[in-house]
Amino acid sequence: MARRKSTIDETCPVARSVDVIGDRWSLLIVRDAFDGVSRFGDFQRSLGVARNILSERLRRLVEADILETRPASDGTAYQEYVLTAKGESLFPVVVALRQWGEQYLFSHSEQHSILMDKATGQPIPYMTPQSGDGSAVTSSETVVKKLP
Amino acid sequence: MARRKSTIDETCPVARSVDVIGDRWSLLIVRDAFDGVSRFGDFQRSLGVARNILSERLRRLVEADILETRPASDGTAYQEYVLTAKGESLFPVVVALRQWGEQYLFSHSEQHSILMDKATGQPIPYMTPQSGDGSAVTSSETVVKKLP
DNA sequence: CCAACCAGTTTTAAATCAAAACCAATGGAG
DNA sequence: CTCCATTGGTTTTGATTTAAAACTGGTTGG
Numbered sequence: 001m002a003r004r005k006s007t008i009d010e011t012c013p014v015a016r017s018v019d020v021i022g023d024r025w026s027l028l029i030v031r032d033a034f035d036g037v038s039r040f041g042d043f044q045r046s047l048g049v050a051r052n053i054l055s056e057r058l059r060r061l062v063e064a065d066i067l068e069t070r071p072a073s074d075g076t077a078y079q080e081y082v083l084t085a086k087g088e089s090l091f092p093v094v095v096a097l098r099q100w101g102e103q104y105l106f107s108h109s110e111q112h113s114i115l116m117d118k119a120t121g122q123p124i125p126y127m128t129p130q131s132g133d134g135s136a137v138t139s140s141e142t143v144v145k146k147l148p
Numbered sequence: 149m150a151r152r153k154s155t156i157d158e159t160c161p162v163a164r165s166v167d168v169i170g171d172r173w174s175l176l177i178v179r180d181a182f183d184g185v186s187r188f189g190d191f192q193r194s195l196g197v198a199r200n201i202l203s204e205r206l207r208r209l210v211e212a213d214i215l216e217t218r219p220a221s222d223g224t225a226y227q228e229y230v231l232t233a234k235g236e237s238l239f240p241v242v243v244a245l246r247q248w249g250e251q252y253l254f255s256h257s258e259q260h261s262i263l264m265d266k267a268t269g270q271p272i273p274y275m276t277p278q279s280g281d282g283s284a285v286t287s288s289e290t291v292v293k294k295l296p
Numbered sequence: 297c298c299a300a301c302c303a304g305t306t307t308t309a310a311a312t313c314a315a316a317a318c319c320a321a322t323g324g325a326g
Numbered sequence: 327c328t329c330c331a332t333t334g335g336t337t338t339t340g341a342t343t344t345a346a347a348a349c350t351g352g353t354t355g356g
Binding site: 297298299300301302303304305306307308309310311312313314315316317318319320321322323324325326 | 345
């Protein structure tokens with residue numbers, strides 16, 4: 001590509017988020033991390049991503065404080081990658097993408113995975129933005145305000 | 149790049165979603181569309197994206213049934229791009245990205261925009277996955293189940 | 297101690313991207 | 327009606343990124 005125009009001066013939160021995790025692999029790495037994957041080789045096998053790309057993405061995610069490294073919990077000398085609090089906060093993003101995909105990207109007959117509540121065994125209902133009183137709001141009922 | 153490995157056979161909804169909108173521009177185009185932008189030139193000026201890239205992305209989004217074209221509402225012979233129902237359904241994704249960005253990607257003193265409820269003038273509360281009874285659930289309280 | 301494994305890094309070729317030039321159709325001024 | 331600026335792209339051309347595979351060096355198991 002020509003040099004990527006950095007959106008670092010962007011005042012839109014969506015643009016900044018996309019700048020950090022808006023590529024083909026970062027969100028899938030985060031998804032796997034939510035799923036308990038933590039080792040380099042496990043990410044690599046799970047995603048089928050090239051190792052150099054995985055290496056660079058993991059480094060970026062660690063730099064962005066979304067993942068952190070620590071000594072492997074299984075006693076080996078290797079390290080593992082785990083979500084930070086900032087990374088855990090991406091849960092709604094991953095769930096929103098998952099639910100949208102569930103609704104629109106599978107043919108009716110096609111099987112796909114769904115997100116369940118461990119406690120009740122019921123599917124997690126579709127997430128939606130809500131007003132202060134808990135009622136759902138649509139995009140046309142909201143407006144983006146620039147703070148002064 | 150070497151040829152992109154298509155994730156079309158992927159059974160994970162997150163992977164399919166990322167395959168459709170997981171690039172630097174598509175989600176920003178959708179965000180602008182939520183904001184009322186509909187004309188080629190307006191997207192181009194708003195995003196600062198190269199025109200050929202914008203053209204290709206708009207075509208992809210139309211093919212994916214996220215946007216659709218129709219005659220411009222202002223009487224000119226040009227066309228405009230508007231969100232379909234499928235595109236409107238990306239609202240939770242955009243809001244989740246926005247809210248994560250608001251929380252983590254701005255220094256405390258830095259100004260940024262926030263999403264408000266038009267009716268009440270109050271900020272939209274942070275979205276979170278909920279259990280069937282409306283209580284928030286964390287990632288560790290959920291599990292991904294593959295349907296048979 | 298040796299072989300297999302893990303976690304990367306380097307190398308190389310292909311694909312994509314960004315910028316700018318180019319082009320056709322539209323619309324507005326006079 | 328004519329000229330010219332605007333709109334909405336497409337084409338061309340390098341720069342950059344990506345993917346795949348080969349390579350490296352420490353680790354672990356036998």
